Amino acid sequence: MANTRRSASRAIFLCAILAATALLSISCRPIVHGPGVVEITPAPPGRAGTPAAGTLQTRVTLRVNAPGGEPVKPFWIDVVGSCNGVLWAERAKDLSAHLAHIHQRLGTNEVRFHNILSLVPQPADAERRQYDFSRVDIVYDAIMAAGVRPLVEVSFMPPWLASGSKTIFAYKGNVTPPRNIDEWKTLVTAFAKRLEERYSADEVRKWRFEIWNEPDLSDFWSGSREDYYHLYKASVEALHAADPALVVGGPSSALTSIDEKGDLVRWFLERNRQDPAALNFVTWHLYGGFEQDGHYNLRGLIEMRARIDEISGLCRQRELPLLVTEWNSTPHPHDAIHDEPLNAAFALNLVRTARGKCDAFAYWVISDLFAEQGVPTSELSGGFGLLSLRGLEKPVFKAFEMLGMTLGGKWILPDEGQDTQALASWNKKEKKLVLLLWNWPYDVGGSTAEMPALARDVDISMHGLPRGRWQGTIYRLDATHANVTAAWRAMGEPAAPTHKQMETLTGTAKLAPERLASPLAVGWRTVLTWKAYLKPGDCCAVVLTRE
Numbered sequence: 001m002a003n004t005r006r007s008a009s010r011a012i013f014l015c016a017i018l019a020a021t022a023l024l025s026i027s028c029r030p031i032v033h034g035p036g037v038v039e040i041t042p043a044p045p046g047r048a049g050t051p052a053a054g055t056l057q058t059r060v061t062l063r064v065n066a067p068g069g070e071p072v073k074p075f076w077i078d079v080v081g082s083c084n085g086v087l088w089a090e091r092a093k094d095l096s097a098h099l100a101h102i103h104q105r106l107g108t109n110e111v112r113f114h115n116i117l118s119l120v121p122q123p124a125d126a127e128r129r130q131y132d133f134s135r136v137d138i139v140y141d142a143i144m145a146a147g148v149r150p151l152v153e154v155s156f157m158p159p160w161l162a163s164g165s166k167t168i169f170a171y172k173g174n175v176t177p178p179r180n181i182d183e184w185k186t187l188v189t190a191f192a193k194r195l196e197e198r199y200s201a202d203e204v205r206k207w208r209f210e211i212w213n214e215p216d217l218s219d220f221w222s223g224s225r226e227d228y229y230h231l232y233k234a235s236v237e238a239l240h241a242a243d244p245a246l247v248v249g250g251p252s253s254a255l256t257s258i259d260e261k262g263d264l265v266r267w268f269l270e271r272n273r274q275d276p277a278a279l280n281f282v283t284w285h286l287y288g289g290f291e292q293d294g295h296y297n298l299r300g301l302i303e304m305r306a307r308i309d310e311i312s313g314l315c316r317q318r319e320l321p322l323l324v325t326e327w328n329s330t331p332h333p334h335d336a337i338h339d340e341p342l343n344a345a346f347a348l349n350l351v352r353t354a355r356g357k358c359d360a361f362a363y364w365v366i367s368d369l370f371a372e373q374g375v376p377t378s379e380l381s382g383g384f385g386l387l388s389l390r391g392l393e394k395p396v397f398k399a400f401e402m403l404g405m406t407l408g409g410k411w412i413l414p415d416e417g418q419d420t421q422a423l424a425s426w427n428k429k430e431k432k433l434v435l436l437l438w439n440w441p442y443d444v445g446g447s448t449a450e451m452p453a454l455a456r457d458v459d460i461s462m463h464g465l466p467r468g469r470w471q472g473t474i475y476r477l478d479a480t481h482a483n484v485t486a487a488w489r490a491m492g493e494p495a496a497p498t499h500k501q502m503e504t505l506t507g508t509a510k511l512a513p514e515r516l517a518s519p520l521a522v523g524w525r526t527v528l529t530w531k532a533y534l535k536p537g538d539c540c541a542v543v544l545t546r547e
Helices: 002-016 085-090 092-106 134-145 181-199 225-242 264-274 301-318 341-354 395-404 484-490 499-508
Strands: 021-026 039-042 056-063 079-084 110-114 149-154 208-211 247-253 281-287 289-292 295-298 322-328 360-363 410-412 422-427 432-438 456-463 468-477 520-522 527-534 539-546
Touching: 056 432, 079 085, 079 092, 079 322, 085 092, 085 110, 085 134, 092 134, 092 395, 110 360, 134 149, 134 181, 149 181, 149 322, 181 225, 208 225, 208 322, 225 247, 225 264, 247 264, 264 281, 264 301, 281 301, 301 322, 301 341, 322 341, 341 360, 341 395, 341 422, 341 432, 341 539, 395 432, 395 468, 395 539, 432 456, 432 527, 484 499, 527 539
Parallel strands: 021 527, 056 456, 079 110, 079 360, 110 149, 149 208, 208 247, 247 281, 281 322, 322 360
Antiparallel strands: 021 039, 289 295, 410 422, 422 432, 432 539, 456 527, 468 520, 468 539
């Protein structure tokens, strides 16, 4: 009887223990913040040390055994952006290699870019209209060779068919309506037929055709809204003349609108209701802010979430998929933020905000081999890319790598709600919990010149893990971890790194796993508590697997 009582007491005691606690001290070197100390230190339950003045205090509570949970789908990387058809025709080998790398490492399946139709010269025989698609073939052959299919942006206007001379960017994409809409339709029909002849009808029916780019901005479209809808309807008719099964959508709207009468998406959907044309999906763009005088004017998370909710709601009313076919922190191709860990934190934050509200979320763009203002000459220059000019994995690439760790599981929503800077997934079959944490310090928007970028002190508790021994692994992105930009600067910022330097930088860019020295013992009522101190731009992934 005494032995029985002792065994029962021991069991009760074990069930009540907080089995494991750890402190993550994460540091980063964003645009204006210096590096800090990086360490992993065991800590007893409760707060470890005194937080610095001005540090944000936040909490993340995860309940593994909570009912429900949507399966994790890689909407954040299924589609990515690139630059333009002219650059693809000129640098097909290099861009195909970059695209193949992102397909293999992150899982991209589609790529979108501007200006494919400028590659079609005026037919020599105007009556027979035999178009030369040889340069188009070069581009799509290179994309297909990378294991990816195009999301075809039907743009811009071939100069020989344009009604005006207005162009955009260094590659001079013509943004005027066609001088003859029937001739435009003939070209688009021939274009679609050429694609099916070369890649098969079964394949091209899996492609998506988006009509034009950002016609609500005068830089991209010199006509009116009605002119755009006329172009959209004519393009749908032309594509369906080639194959009625082709999938078509638009209006590829920017965040801002062409005038004060409201958002283009709302107008476009109403116009489509009044004058129907086939519409299989809706496309829209979203950027976080703008650089001005060395600082960033950023949209607040609440504003961006409201915009996503609005557009998503309009699409749900029509039972149409929503594709965000461009997004990034800023819309300028040379902003320092794009090369920093801060952009990775922005990416994680916006993906969390968009989760469940769109069917694709296309980061703009695959690499810094990009020609809107001329191809850069330096390996890192603040370009949009996930990859640098020659294919190094930039800090924002690491954000997508961390997101990939959540695949195979179901989302666990933190108790604290949608503003929590955390994402988590639970894979019941493999007994794997993945928690992503980051510090994007500008959730409320405003100017970085006026708003302090504060560190974040996070209390994390995990409830409901099955009993057993769990191994913890941590992956960090900060000033000294997986940060190719910092390593490149330490090399003296070589514009064209040598082969040896590229090997060193490639190694520096890797997310290195850091295993906890001892497994964590989890009992029936165990709550795992963790602490994370994240400087602005810091990102980390914590992976728990049962042994």
